[in-house]
Amino acid sequence: MSSSITRTWVLLVGIAAATGVAAQEPAPPEPAPLTAAQSDPRVMGWMQGFPPPPDKRITQPDSVYFSFPRLRWSVCHIRQLLPTIGISRGLGDPVPLRYVGDRELERLGREIDALSFTPLDGRPPMTWEQSLAANYTDGILVFHRDRVVYERYFGCLGDDGKHAAMSMTKSLTGLLAQILVAEGRLDENAKVVDIVPEVARSAYADATVRQVMDMTTGVRYSEDYADPDADIWQYAAAASPLPKGEDYAGPNGYFEYLAQVQPEGANGAAFHYKTVDADMVGWIVSRVSGKSVSELASEQLWRPMGAEQDAYMTVDAIGTPYAGGGLSAGLRDMGRLGLLMLQEGVINGRRLFPAEVVRHIRGGGDPARFGNAYPALVGGSYTSLWWVYPGEHDVIAARGVHGQTIYVDFNAQVVIVRFASFPKAQNTLIDPTSIPAFQALAGYLQAAADR
Template sequence: MSSYRNSENVPPIMQGSPPAIPVPKAAWDMPPWNRWAFQHVREIVPTVEVWRGEGPVRQLPRAEVDLDSLAVSDSAGNPATLSGLLDESYTDGFIVLKEGKIAYERYFNGMTERTPHLSQSVAKSVTGTVFGILAGRGIVDPKKLVTDYIPELATTGWNGATVQHVLDMTTGVRFSEAYTDPYSDIGQVDVACGWKPVPSGTDPSFRWPRHVFELIQRLTGTTRPHGAAFEYRSIETDVLAFVMERATGKRLAQLVSEELWQKIGAEESAFFTVDSAGYALADGGFNATLRDYARFGQTILEDGAGIVPADWIAETRNGTHGPNFSTSMPEGSYRNQFWIEDPRSRALMCRGVFGQLIHIDWDTRMVTVKLSTWPEFTSVAYSVATLKAVHAIADALA
């Protein structure tokens, strides 16, 4: 079955009781199943709550502008409207905050204001932010060695790496991020984190990791000296989370709740997926509502709003830029688990596969969040078109 856009006929996936077309456990995050599953993760895998607490909700005043017909470019570079691009790029939710006010908000594919949506690697930026909060209080130190916190990793590729190397994904650890290879390291993460069963038809003698920390301990190789170069590897964020858990004696979900989610005025509790050892997947298992992702972005835009140290955010916006950093972001950079769009705006971005994005721009005082269910892990065309649309929105709201 092929995937479907919001403007197309929706197949009866998980409709009825029992459902007419149930989502397969081995492929729930792949198209077309992801179009349903990313809003129903708790019905598929184990999760743990990130409590919002009992404090007041941060209100988001409305100053709405109808941008549906705004002129943008589609993924092929042809003229289009914003509503057309949102449809083309399999959007589930899209929101724009300008000066902390909702300028534009749209929901599709059955999503509502209260629907939690899987963020994929946006979770990395959430985790990195909490590390920054802890670092500001001296609980963790990015200059220390990873093994100062987790001595067991002295026999792994992280031996000799600092925590800052992990934050910036510049360790030399050998790790394959080949999403379509079930035997790749990231493919093994799918099994270790509890997202997927052992793939059918694989070598019965292969020893699949039982949980994420077991997989980390198996990664003994390196490809370069620590600090020599950036290479995107999801497992770095999981190592970072274990550093935080060792330093505090608290689980990641509790840390995110106490240090971040309860303080930003989140409207709903969030949640992480968890593995068989109870570990919350820092590299991609975070789920929250569209508006709460926007509240998180607004907190960063307000230089931490007294929650995140302002100097940590300032440091995060200073990375080593291109040239040819990536196909979709040639002048980009990466720092403290955030992407930096270019050296001029130094706008921060949280990005996840299948089209998740939080874009935070100090020049325009704008936060944009896009939650999607693309039919492929990554798409340069959709990424470029979305960034161009964000800039067109900024011009329209200037």
């Protein structure tokens, strides 16, 4: 793994996979990073001019383009750096989101910006508006019931832009799998090998579909970035869509990698967050449906939900979309996904999938297996590649490693969709100024509705 070419793609896969894992690292003393305002890509001047000056260019490899502060530009321009496959919205008219009236939108905006909450990490109270900068927010959209009540764009993102969803991609893949389960096309109790015979010699062979969807497989997959032999590096090398060096002898693509993973513990014993499981779900979904994840996402979601933009996914060298982290999409279209979850499969008055799909996810996985790797989520669970939050709020979420989220609060009938480019790949640093902010907002909107 000495070649810069086989190393390329490593970090992008790596940090997509690292959600929360870094919680175990002690925070080293280091200079404070640039603030959100200081690191705004327009302020930094990345990629401006023809050509951009050499010190303002953002290029391969990923150690350049996905390091802070460059990553604040790159999250909106993944397709310029890597091959991708489209998720078509089709050719029809987009179905506009419903907004509260202009005056109401303005009033709610002022009141929401002024909401105060106390971060979980001992920092003093801050306002909602301050939290947007604290979390390096690039775009945020809030629904109450089926209406947009709040929408803001920052940094590289505008309403017609697309942003890397990172590990939120897993929840898209999990949703497609759960739809196949609800439709009776995928048996969650089947052994993976009975659906994908290619994994016969892999640790996935004896896992059940449900174990893969809940990430309770006993698959060896280390994400220790300090270890040059860690699996994450081999996975990233296999997944790279760029030409591999002539000395490369490892697996080519997601599927070949998955077919050779080794066991490390028993299937079903415990939740262990690992990107490979999401890609295994992607393989299962494709084998059962006869369609790639990107094609199925278009057919089942992007086309019928009235999306206003095509989305896209990065691919490996044989065209497989990266089901564990490759999605880029518009903020409002991620909002449509959130609304579909809140409304249990219905959008624009049309049912796209059975209510049972969302009810299963809300029901959650087994909290006993979830463990305590995620301080803010202890007591919660992970099922069908969705996070199920602990507590009384009846919240599910998709989460990406730089602060991306689709947060659905069924009690308050609130959906919060956020794209962000937090400097570090550590949701444990983002949760303390996000979870209480989201709870404060949900409480405010619920109370406002009750008035």
